[in-house]
Amino acid sequence: MEDIAAVRCPSILVLGDSHVRAFSGSASFLPVFLGPGKENCFLDDQRSENLKCKLSDVLDVVHRANILLVLGEPDSRFYLGYGWYPWKVMREGEGVKVSATMRRGIEASARRYCELLDLIAHRETNTYAVLSVIPTERKIQNHLAGMFNDILRHACKQRNICFVDICADLVNHLGELDVTFRLDPVHLNTKIQRLVAARFHECSSLHSSSDAGSVLKICEYEPKHGCYVLRKRRRNAASKVRSGWQSLFKKWRTEM
Numbered sequence: 001m002e003d004i005a006a007v008r009c010p011s012i013l014v015l016g017d018s019h020v021r022a023f024s025g026s027a028s029f030l031p032v033f034l035g036p037g038k039e040n041c042f043l044d045d046q047r048s049e050n051l052k053c054k055l056s057d058v059l060d061v062v063h064r065a066n067i068l069l070v071l072g073e074p075d076s077r078f079y080l081g082y083g084w085y086p087w088k089v090m091r092e093g094e095g096v097k098v099s100a101t102m103r104r105g106i107e108a109s110a111r112r113y114c115e116l117l118d119l120i121a122h123r124e125t126n127t128y129a130v131l132s133v134i135p136t137e138r139k140i141q142n143h144l145a146g147m148f149n150d151i152l153r154h155a156c157k158q159r160n161i162c163f164v165d166i167c168a169d170l171v172n173h174l175g176e177l178d179v180t181f182r183l184d185p186v187h188l189n190t191k192i193q194r195l196v197a198a199r200f201h202e203c204s205s206l207h208s209s210s211d212a213g214s215v216l217k218i219c220e221y222e223p224k225h226g227c228y229v230l231r232k233r234r235r236n237a238a239s240k241v242r243s244g245w246q247s248l249f250k251k252w253r254t255e256m
Contacts, residue, residue, distance in 0.1 A: 012200060013212040015058060016070030017041070019134060022188040023070075024226030028197055030212050031227035032058070032219055037074030042109035042116075052119055054230055058215055063125045065212040068164065068200060069116075072133035072152075075109040076144040077186060098143050106144050110151035121159045127204050129162035131196065137185045139175040142167075162203040166195055 013030050014023045017037035023029035034040050034054045042048050051071070079102045120128050130152055133145040149167065156163035170192070172178040183189040200206070219228035 011206060011210065012066045012068050012197065013062065013210075013215060014068045014070055015055065016131075017074060019070045019073060019187060021225045021227055022183070022190055022192055023196075025190060026193050029193065030215070032215055033222065033225070033227050033229045035230070038078075041071070041074040041078070042112035043075060043078060043105075045112070048112040048116065052116055055116065055119065057218060057230070059120065059123050059126070061214045061217055062211060063214075065210045065214075066127045066129070066200070066204070066206045067120075067212075068129045068131055068196070070131045070134075072109070072113060072148055073136070073145070073186065076106065076133055076141050076148055077136070079105040079109075079144055080138070080141055098140065098147070102144055103147065106147045107151070110148055110155075113148075113152060114155045117155055117159050117161060121161065127162075127206060129164050129200050129204055130156050132163065132165045132167050134188055135167050135171050135177045137176045137182065142171065142175055142177075162200065164196060164199045164203070166192065166199060169195055 011028045012023075013032065014020045015032050015034060017034060017040050019037075020031035020033050023031040034051065039047060040051050040054070042051075117130070120126070132152070133148045135142040135145055145167070149165065153163050153165065155161075170177055170181050170188070177185075177188075181188050181191050216228065218231055220231060221227075222229050
C-alpha cells in the first residue's frame, strides 16, 4: 500500500478520535487524529466545545473536501459505568439491560453531537458525512450505540448530511463486533475501509478535486499509527494574559 505520508489529496478526510487509525495506509483516506476519545467526546459541554474548536481549526484551512466524522464510541463505552476500561468484561449472567441513566446519557451526548453538526452545516463548501457510532464486542454497548445512531440518523437527514451506517455489516449473529473487523474489543481494523468508501460514495456527491491536503499545515505525521495528529491550539496573547491574571487572583484569594 502507498504510504499515507506521501498522499496530498486523497478522496476522504477522516476526522475523529483513535478510531481514525482504521483508515490508515490507504490512498483513499487521510486520517487526522483530533485527540484521545476520553477528551474528545460529548460527555459534557467542555469536551464538546473542545471538539468544536478543533473542527473549526480544520475547516479554516480546508474548504473543498470530502470529510468523514468518526466520533461517539467513547460516549457509549463510558455510559456502561466502567469508565475508560474497554477490556472490562461484563459479569456473567448480567445480561443486556439499558438503564434510564444510560439512556439519558446517550441522549445528552447525541444532543451535543447535533450541535457540532450545526457548526459544519454552515460550512457548505465541503461535503460531510457522519460514520455511525461503531459497535464493539459488548452487546450492551452496541445497544447504546444503536440508540445514539437512531438520533444521529435523523439529525443528519434534517441537515442534509450523509449518515454512513455500517453497523449491520460489522455485527455477527451474537450482536457483537465480528472478529473479521476487530482490531481489539473497541477498535476496528483496516478491513472496513472499502465498505466505508462505498457507502460514502452512495450517499454523497464527492468533490473530484479536493483540498484535503491543506490540513497538513496544522498537523504532524504519526508513523506509529499511520495517521496525522492535529497540533495543539496556540492561545492568543489576550487569552494568555487573562489566564495569568486569573491564576494570580486565585493565588491571592488562597493566601487571604
